[in-house]
Amino acid sequence: MDVSLDDRQEGDRTIVVVGGEIDVYTAPKLREKLIDLVSAGHYHLVVDMEAVEFLDSTGLGVLVGGLKRVRAHEGSLRLVCTQDRILKIFRITGLTKVFPIHASVDEAVAATPDSA
Amino acid sequence: MATVELLLSPLPVHVRTARLVGVAAARRARLADELVDELRLAIGEACSRAVALNAAHAPDVPVKIVLRDDATGLTVEVTDAGPESGPPTDPVEELLGEYEVDPRVALAVLMGLVDELDITTTSSGTTVTLRWPLPVRAA
Numbered sequence: 001m002d003v004s005l006d007d008r009q010e011g012d013r014t015i016v017v018v019g020g021e022i023d024v025y026t027a028p029k030l031r032e033k034l035i036d037l038v039s040a041g042h043y044h045l046v047v048d049m050e051a052v053e054f055l056d057s058t059g060l061g062v063l064v065g066g067l068k069r070v071r072a073h074e075g076s077l078r079l080v081c082t083q084d085r086i087l088k089i090f091r092i093t094g095l096t097k098v099f100p101i102h103a104s105v106d107e108a109v110a111a112t113p114d115s116a
Numbered sequence: 117m118a119t120v121e122l123l124l125s126p127l128p129v130h131v132r133t134a135r136l137v138g139v140a141a142a143r144r145a146r147l148a149d150e151l152v153d154e155l156r157l158a159i160g161e162a163c164s165r166a167v168a169l170n171a172a173h174a175p176d177v178p179v180k181i182v183l184r185d186d187a188t189g190l191t192v193e194v195t196d197a198g199p200e201s202g203p204p205t206d207p208v209e210e211l212l213g214e215y216e217v218d219p220r221v222a223l224a225v226l227m228g229l230v231d232e233l234d235i236t237t238t239s240s241g242t243t244v245t246l247r248w249p250l251p252v253r254a255a
Contacts, residue, residue, distance in 0.1 A: 058164055060221070088157075
C-alpha cells in the first residue's frame with residue numbers, strides 16, 4: 001500500500017492526515033508535503049498518524065526534519081497516534097521525548113501552540 | 117529446514133518486497149503473531165539500511181537476504197556491500213543532527229527491537245542477522 005497525504009486547516013493549526021505505509025520508498029512524499037506546507041507559511045502542524053499502517057526510521061527522519069523546519073519559524077509539530085505498533089518505534093528511538101504525541105486531533109489542536 | 121533467498125537491486129521500492137516476503141515466510145513458519153509485526157519492521161530497517169549503503173557505494177551489487185527456518189527459530193540475514201557503520205550512541209541526536217536519514221539509525225532501531233541480533237562486518241560488507249524463536253511443534 002502506498003502513502004496517502006491530506007491536509008486541512010483548523011484555526012491556526014494545519015492538520016496533516018497521513019495513511020498507509022511510510023518507508024524508504026514513500027517517505028520522500030511526506031518530506032515534500034511537510035516542506036511545501038512550511039514554505040507556504042504553515043508553522044503549526046498536527047500530523048494525524050492514526051491511519052498509518054507502517055512506519056520505519058526513514059519516516060521518523062522525515063518527521064524530525066519537519067520538526068526542525070517548523071522550529072526554525074518558532075512553530076510546532078504534534079503527532080496524533082494511539083497505535084502501539086507505531087508508538088513502539090518512537091519509544092525505541094527515544095523520540096517520545098522529542099515529539100508531543102496526542103490521542104486525538106482535538107487534543108493536539110487544544111494544546112498550547114508554542115509548547116512543541 | 118526451509119530457506120528463501122532474495123537478491124534485490126538497491127532500490128527503495130524493493131524494501132517493501134523484502135518485507136512482504138519476510139512476513140510470508142514468518143507466517144509459513146508459524147511465528148507468533150506479535151512477533152510478525154516486529155519481524156516486518158526489523159526486515160524493513162535492515163533492508164533500508166542495506167539498500168542505502170549499496171546505492172551509495174556499490175549500486176551494481178544486489179542486497180542479499182536469506183530467510184531460514186528450522187525447528188527452533190527463524191533467521192534472517194541481510195548482507196550489504198557498504199563500508200562499516202557503527203550504531204549511533206543516541207538515535208535522537210543522530211536524527212536531530214545534520215542528516216534526516218542516517219543508516220546508523222536503522223541499526224539503533226534494530227538493537228532496540230530484536231532480542232537476537234548479530235552484526236558481522238568484513239572487508240566486503242556487513243551482514244545483519246536477526247533471529248526469532250518459533251513455537252515448539254508437536255512431534
